[in-house]
Amino acid sequence: MQPHTLNVHIMHADPVMTAGLRVILGDHADFSVSTHAVCPHALSMAHVIVADYQGGIAAARQMPQDRYSPAPRVLIVTQFDKEWEVRMAMDSGVHGYLLQGCSADELVKATRSLSQGLRHLSESVTRCVADSLSRESLTGRETDVLRLLAQGCCNKSIARELGIGVGTVKTHVKGLMSKLDATARTHAVVVATQRGLIGPSQGLMRRPVNGFHNAALQ
Structure with missing residues (x-):
């Protein structure tokens, strides 16, 4: 495996979404794409995990915190866009949040951003988070x-x-x-x-x- 290869592991619960994500990401030569249903052991080599809402949160919470062995970055692709849903995901350690219906280019951009240690949120999600941070949360x-x-x-x-x-x-x-x-x-x-x-x-x-x-x- 070449050093520049980006291992992407898809753990989305929706088979149709999984197929679409695999096709889009697999179209890039520097991406090595695996799916959890076919190749679950590939999770151990993943740089970025692409998951549904619940799966992404679960994966983020279970990641080991080891600075010498960086854990995979988690990207959620979901239809959930409510304020509390987004904030819970971010508070759980999720690094990227895209809404279903995003462009293929944004999906690829988000995956690359996460692999570089950055975060990526859909524009509407960014506005949602910004608005929520400006307000005092309910207990x-x-x-x-x-x-x-x-x-x-x-x-x-x-x-x-x-x-x-x-x-x-x-x-x-x-x-x-x-x-x-x-x-x-x-x-x-x-x-x-x-x-x-x-x-x-x-x-x-x-x-x-x-x-x-x-x-x-x-």
């Missing part, structure tokens, strides 16, 4: 309260569901409304939905009250 508990507000729950119901006092609920509501620059509870839900912090009809996943929060919404 995990504020997000829990917000999602219950979206279900139409009153303060007493929220307090009962989360195992906290009504006064504490009021404090969280006041805090999240301030962070969302909302003028009313329903306005806060609308703003949060527009920003992708909660889905249009997303409710709180029922779970025992134990102090832990959904990792994707922290």
Whole structure:
């Protein structure tokens, strides 16, 4: 293998996407492209991993932190474009983030950039991250309260569901409304939905009250 060869390992969960990625990247002579379904052991030699959203996050979190043996760089190609989705991926150690539908040239450019130790985000993703960094993030508990507000729950119901006092609920509501620059509870839900912090009809996943929060919404 020549020193300049770039080993790209595709771990995308979508077989059609995998086929397309393989064709595009494999069209470049300096790329050695492998797919996880056919050649899983090639992962150990990869410089760049191209994956779907969940697979990319899992791969990034499992990479060893060894400065003497650099870990592969992770590039996600996905349709997920919500603020919290992008931020969770970046916080997990993902190095590149492209949206499905990007051009073949951008895919190749992103792969090369990651191999050089750089980051690459789609333009719309870059704007999303920049906008989110300019705003104060909701805490995990504020997000829990917000999602219950979206279900139409009153303060007493929220307090009962989360195992906290009504006064504490009021404090969280006041805090999240301030962070969302909302003028009313329903306005806060609308703003949060527009920003992708909660889905249009997303409710709180029922779970025992134990102090832990959904990792994707922290």
